[in-house]
Amino acid sequence: MAQPKIFSLMDKAIHEYNLIEKGDKILIGASGGKDSTALVEYFASRKHQKRPNDDFEFMAIHIAPGFADHLNPKLVEQFEHWGVDFKTINIDVLGRLKPGKKMNCWWCSTQRRTELNNYAMEHGYNKIALGHHLDDILETLLMNALKKGQLSTMPPRLKYKKYPVTVIRPLCFATDQSIVDHAEKVGYKKDTTTCTYDDNSTRKKARSRLYALTEGNEHEKLKFFEALRNINTEYLP
């Protein structure tokens, strides 16, 4: 049986960016959403395949921000069913706010990311796999370009300068829609957690702009991504 499309896209990303190397210990940041769940499923499946040159370990970790519901217990069951080492760490994102500061997405994600980094370093994980996909990467590019005047985004592979940790994004070639389709097909347990602090209007705007730009066309999104790897500086301002 052919493997799922998004698995092939992850294979391609891992190959092109050398995202899995001999001896890697990989920590998957599992938010409970479809994207990181797809990562967990892929890594579990790849482990079961016992590919000849594969030599890596992984586990999934969920950083619970303290104010939202915990992970859907069915999702936890699913992780167990896939045979995945899994752990939840609770942090008090609100309690860490400095006096007078309001809660927002940036603060929460920074706190959770810090916690992931800390866990990785304390437990000898040299890589952190995150669930950002093609749409996320292009949307961030558009936000950075139109707001900050900077051509930058979340790359598929980024070595932290300050820590002995490399962030990897194996879903960089997969569109949001392709992951939605896969999640429906497999029947991922939906995580109904909603965040009452989530305004996220900038991200929503970037999403609609990416849609307007590409008309939702996967081929054009992939061309756009390819363009970011194929920069002709002589023909730029």
Place this chain on the structure above:
Amino acid sequence: MAQPKIFSLMDKAIHEYNLIEKGDKILIGASGGKDSTALVEYFASRKHQKRPNDDFEFMAIHIAPGFADHLNPKLVEQFEHWGVDFKTINIDVLGRLKPGKKMNCWWCSTQRRTELNNYAMEHGYNKIALGHHLDDILETLLMNALKKGQLSTMPPRLKYKKYPVTVIRPLCFATDQSIVDHAEKVGYKKDTTTCTYDDNSTRKKARSRLYALTEGNEHEKLKFFEALRNINTEYLP
């Protein structure tokens, strides 16, 4: 009296990209449209100002493609009123088509550009000024990115490799709208030439995509342009 906004934007572009240098002989490609007319007006005005360090010559040239109306005679009068050296060259764009080939925008513009280059080289012009503006540059970027998978566009300054000629685009910071506004204010004679071969659907699509992306916001277009000068390769795929 303050100078027109688009003149200040051309000053800025010329300064930042060093578009006018001592001893330059500049040929302006005048299509009859508002953009190149704005270029002609700016160069004429700058000549009249006799700025201390300015040492350049220029003339405007119109390459008539043979099938469209000639330039609006009122526009010619306006160029004369501005005291601009001006010349029309007629070429037979259709007659140059190879057997079996259909007429299109690309062929016509290539033929006219070649003619401009030839005229420049035969008459000692080292620079060719073209009327492409900020929207044109960003639209071309989007077309190249989404269709070709390449990050490239028409830069404000480009030295031809094969010829001793440099192309300059002093309107690179000016939006289409700012030139429309200026043309209406000054009362440019409209050139009613329409081209029956003009399908140009790709360009129209790019235009609507740029609009969707920036919502027509000038500030965001300028940020987008700035991003093309501020490429952070470490944070790209």
